[in-house]
Amino acid sequence: MSQKLFLDALIGRDDFEIQDQNLMSQGPHKSTLGYSDFEIPGFFFSSLRKPDFQRETNEWDAEKIKDLVASFLDGDLIPAIILWKYADSFTFVIDGAHRLSAIAAWVNDDYGDGKISRKFFDNAIPEEQIKVAQKARELINKEIGSFSSFKEALYDQASAPKNIQNKLKNFGTRAIQLQWVDGDSKKAEDSFFKINQKSTPISDTEINILKTRRKPIGLCARAILRGGQGYGYWDKFKEQAQEIKEQAQEINELIFNPALVTPIKTLDLPLGGKNHASNSLSMILDLLTTLKVNSNDDDTDGNLTLQALKDIKKTLYRVNSNHASSLGLHPAIYIYSSVGNFRVSSFNSIIAFTQYLTDKKKLNVFTEHRENFEKIIYSSEHIIQQIVRKARQANKAVQPLLDFYIYVLDSLEKNLSVQEILENLPENPDFSYIIQDAIFENNPNFEIGKSFSKNVKSEIFLRTALQSAPKCKICNGLLHQKSISIDHIIRKEDGGTGSIDNAQLTHPYCNTTYKN
Structure with missing residues (x-):
């Protein structure tokens, strides 16, 4: 599966308040964008912002960016960029952030690993993001040519590659159309949601993040995902901002360090799989939901967010860390499959189970029966697969998996043997669908070749x-x-x-x- 590029650094963000209904769009405005408008720093991009509710720019892979750049150079039809501007403030992108970022990535040679991105992340760019960016650069430079190679060709067109020569004659006249939303900030925000629901639908996770962007759960999710780097949604909390960043960075490390490399050749596995995975944000949001992080109250001073981060870290300390409270739950037993696949449902259910043990004061009971508990979990992959398949979605599998762990621990506390516990499972009304001799292939269409x-x-x-x-x-x-x-x-x-x-x-x- 193609890997997505993280281009969120190329267009800045700013708060998009809607309480002042008198802030109106003013014109006249530019009607098109040429290649020079995409250079950073530049007059256009210096005034361009994504609203704080805009999704992260991480939905396109290298092929899609290459195709967009090719369409731009060939003069093919590209949907217009929709913008909104009020008074003397920034110009906000209502629709088209990925299109703008794709061309800006090519023009500035920054596919998530360049000078702009490194400044944005304070040089703390995940290794996976760097690898994906390098592959994108190689692909686009090979099939289209770099932006710098087009500029260099102006000095000696006869020596330039044929594919560049053919495009140079029209290079300076290529442009993308702009449309402007007229009206106040409320109309601009409404336009954003209408457009994105019709063209490129916003996922449930993104909708939840946008709706809770000023609440602890939304602030924590974004902070944890990027380890406190990138756009600081929490920077307005002057007194708490630095500590929020530090707490988020430590939580990110507890979840994602060390980096997951496949095929697996070490037992030193991270709790949360790959930080750059497409489901990382939804996994973190599910984690925060499981831990009942505040999703109702706006955080006005940062204290709610900071306290939530401290509570999250305390739970993760308990799961696996060098903290004195740590149970040291081994990811290879509790979270990963036998073939090394990260299981997001198992990640969240084990967090929930740890919380259950703490709340019910059953940590010592678990410790007394831990050896047999781990034997059962390790030998129950077919059971876990059936539970997850019945739930259909990873987040809906968390509770039934938690119920399974509680059933196992309660049975061990009753001095039942490992064999008895597994044999008796289908007799439990909650697990009557379990087929003990079921065998599930991870990929039924997989054919065994000569290579491993x-x-x-x-x-x-x-x-x-x-x-x-x-x-x-x-x-x-x-x-x-x-x-x-x-x-x-x-x-x-x-x-x-x-x-x-x-x-x-x-x-x-x-x-x-x-x-x-």
């Missing part, structure tokens, strides 16, 4: 590595390298020394809380 696929490589590594992975000496659950504590076998207060013979590897929670 990424899935096969990941599966053989995980299967082998998990057999020899270290285990906690207290609960006998699997240890993840991000969540290991060195425990005194004989406690210091009981005379234990710091010798290697008195040291053992444990989970932080097992060492600091359960043991004591």
Whole structure:
């Protein structure tokens, strides 16, 4: 599947308030854009902004950008860009941010990894974003030519490649049409939603983010996704802005570090899969919904957002970190499939399960039965697949998966064996649809070739590595390298020394809380 480019840095953002109904669009305005208007810095782009409710510019892949640039150079029909401007303020993009950004990416040689993007992200650009940008540049430069090569050809047209020579005669006259929304800011915002619902529909996730953009859940989602980098929706909170950024950055690292590389060749896996994945925003929004982050109240000073971030971080500390409260839940057992596929439903359900254990004061019960609990989860991939398939959507599978984990723990607490728990599952009314001998292929159309696929490589590594992975000496659950504590076998207060013979590897929670 083609990977999308992140071009959000090329057009800035600004608040688009609607309370002043007297702010009217004023003309006359430009009617077209030529290639020189796309240069950054430049007079046009310096005054251009996306409204704060505009979706992120990350829906196009390299092929779509290449086709748009080719259409521009060939004089093909390109839908008009729709803008709105009031008084002496910025010019806002109502429709066409991707079209503008695509041509600006070509003109400025910035496909999400250039000078403009690096400044926007303070040089903290995800590795995946850099790779996608480099591939896009190679494709477009090969099939169309770089913008700089067109400019250089002006000095020696006879020596320029034929495909560039053929376009130079009309290069200076190519233009994109502009349309302007007349009326106040309320009409401009209404125009945005009408246009985007009819042409390129806004996803449910984007709608939720837009509706809650001034509420803690929306502010947290955007901050966490970019690790506090990029456009600071929280910058208006002067006193809290820096701490919000720092908290979001730490949460991003807890979820997405280290970077996921496939095929999998390490057990040091991130909780949340790839940060640059297309479903990352919806996954984070589902996480915040699961944790009941405030989605009702506007945050006027940043305190609600900051407190929500601290609560989120506290939960993630509990899931997997080096914090003293950490259970150290191993992603390879609880979140990833046997072939190394990240399961977003498992991610959110395990977060919910951790919250359940904390709220119901069952952390010690879980620790006592953890070894068998992990055996069941690891051997229940066919059950998890059936639960997710019945729910049809990842976010709707969170509750039934949570119910499954609670059923397993309750059964272990009743001293049922692993075999009894799995055999009895279909007798539970909530899981009567489970077929115990069901076998599901990840891709029924997949044909086995002579080379090993990424899935096969990941599966053989995980299967082998998990057999020899270290285990906690207290609960006998699997240890993840991000969540290991060195425990005194004989406690210091009981005379234990710091010798290697008195040291053992444990989970932080097992060492600091359960043991004591």
